[in-house]
Amino acid sequence: MDLSTEYLGLNLKNPLIASASPLSRDVASVRAMEDAGIAAVVTYSLFQEQIEHENAEHQHFQEHSTESFAEALSYFPAQRDYRRGPDEHLDHLAAVKKAVDIPVIASINGTTTGGWIDYAGKIEQAGADALELNIYSIVTDPTQDAATVEGSYLEVVRAVKQAVKLPVAVKLTPSFTALAYFAQQLGDAGANGLVLFNRFYQPDIDLEVLEIMPDVVFSAPHEMRLPLRWIAILDPLVKTDLAAGTGIYTSFDVLKLLMAGADVTQLCATLLRNGCGAIDQILAGMVEWMTDHEYDGLKQLRGSMNQKACPDPAAFERGQYMKALNEYTPSS
Numbered sequence: 001m002d003l004s005t006e007y008l009g010l011n012l013k014n015p016l017i018a019s020a021s022p023l024s025r026d027v028a029s030v031r032a033m034e035d036a037g038i039a040a041v042v043t044y045s046l047f048q049e050q051i052e053h054e055n056a057e058h059q060h061f062q063e064h065s066t067e068s069f070a071e072a073l074s075y076f077p078a079q080r081d082y083r084r085g086p087d088e089h090l091d092h093l094a095a096v097k098k099a100v101d102i103p104v105i106a107s108i109n110g111t112t113t114g115g116w117i118d119y120a121g122k123i124e125q126a127g128a129d130a131l132e133l134n135i136y137s138i139v140t141d142p143t144q145d146a147a148t149v150e151g152s153y154l155e156v157v158r159a160v161k162q163a164v165k166l167p168v169a170v171k172l173t174p175s176f177t178a179l180a181y182f183a184q185q186l187g188d189a190g191a192n193g194l195v196l197f198n199r200f201y202q203p204d205i206d207l208e209v210l211e212i213m214p215d216v217v218f219s220a221p222h223e224m225r226l227p228l229r230w231i232a233i234l235d236p237l238v239k240t241d242l243a244a245g246t247g248i249y250t251s252f253d254v255l256k257l258l259m260a261g262a263d264v265t266q267l268c269a270t271l272l273r274n275g276c277g278a279i280d281q282i283l284a285g286m287v288e289w290m291t292d293h294e295y296d297g298l299k300q301l302r303g304s305m306n307q308k309a310c311p312d313p314a315a316f317e318r319g320q321y322m323k324a325l326n327e328y329t330p331s332s
């Protein structure tokens with residue numbers, strides 16, 4: 001069965017990518033994922049704040065300044081709490097790249113333009129095959145409107161594209177008012193791919209100590225329906241490659257997302273929960289289903305269920321919503 005696909009100009013043997021996660025902290029875990037059949041890996045993110053913090057610290061010691069660091073920096077982990085500083089991160093990336101044959105996509109995570117973007121160039125020099133740019137920002141400033149926020153995203157994408165020759169994918173959160181328009185703008189700004197979607201980490205409150213708990217809660221399987229919808233809508237509209245992410249656990253999830261129009265699917269929670277065995281299970285399940293349903297390869301099914309044939313996707317979505325509510329019968 002031909003499971004090969006292309007993403008960001010990379011030829012991949014199948015559509016399963018390990019998304020950015022702690023599994024890429026160790027070379028051995030990346031090798032284990034490669035041995036289990038993963039087609040590419042995204043390494044965990046290097047953060048804008050981490051780079052800026054290091055630069056600020058450097059400057060502080062150089063100038064013996066008595067001024068305290070910007071207050072905002074105190075919200076972030078201290079440098080010593082990161083497993084690796086920015087330069088060690090690059091060394092690790094180079095080590096991962098050397099250890100495996102599959103493509104390695106590096107991840108940087110930032111929200112605004114600035115000197116930190118130079119690191120995109122350093123990531124390229126470290127040997128990454130592509131770059132994933134995670135723009136994760138919760139906009140809390142009531143004076144910033146959507147156009148300003150989206151404009152700043154586009155600026156970051158343009159700046160990163162100027163810094164590297166590598167293909168760049170943008171990992172997006174799902175909270176955009178006019179995603180179809182914005183997705184096209186990102187393509188025009190130079191994004192080669194979109195990763196739909198990143199997942200917001202929802203904080204909780206610890207009632208005993210009255211503190212915010214920034215813990216990670218894994219996605220639930222039904223969450224793949226959000227990328228499923230948006231990939232089906234965007235696939236006919238955008239030129240950029242599409243990677244599906246969030247809530248992907250089974251071969252059926254992967255098949256549905258490919259039919260919606262994804263070029264690849266990114267796995268995180270299932271790998272953290274179920275280990276590398278999940279990779280083989282998904283691949284075997286895909287081959288079995290495709291054989292039973294007489295598909296020769298992935299290219300035959302990719303995009304077959306997108307909204308290309310739908311003359312009015314917005315009306316379709318609203319109609320589906322009304323039908324679902326109407327047809328629901330409460331169990332007595």
Ligand SMILES: Cc1cc2nc3c(=O)[nH]c(=O)nc-3n(C[C@H](O)[C@H](O)[C@H](O)COP(=O)(O)O)c2cc1C
Pocket residue numbers: 019020021022043044045046107109134171197198199216218219245246247248266267268269270
């Ligand atoms: C523990 C943990 C660490 C993560 N680290 C990163 C990261 O460094 N960069 C990034 O872009 N996404 C990171 N993610 C997000 C995942 O790559 C993925 O987008 C998200 O978990 C949704 O996919 P899933 O439903 O398969 O878990 C992390 C997720 C988890 C659970």
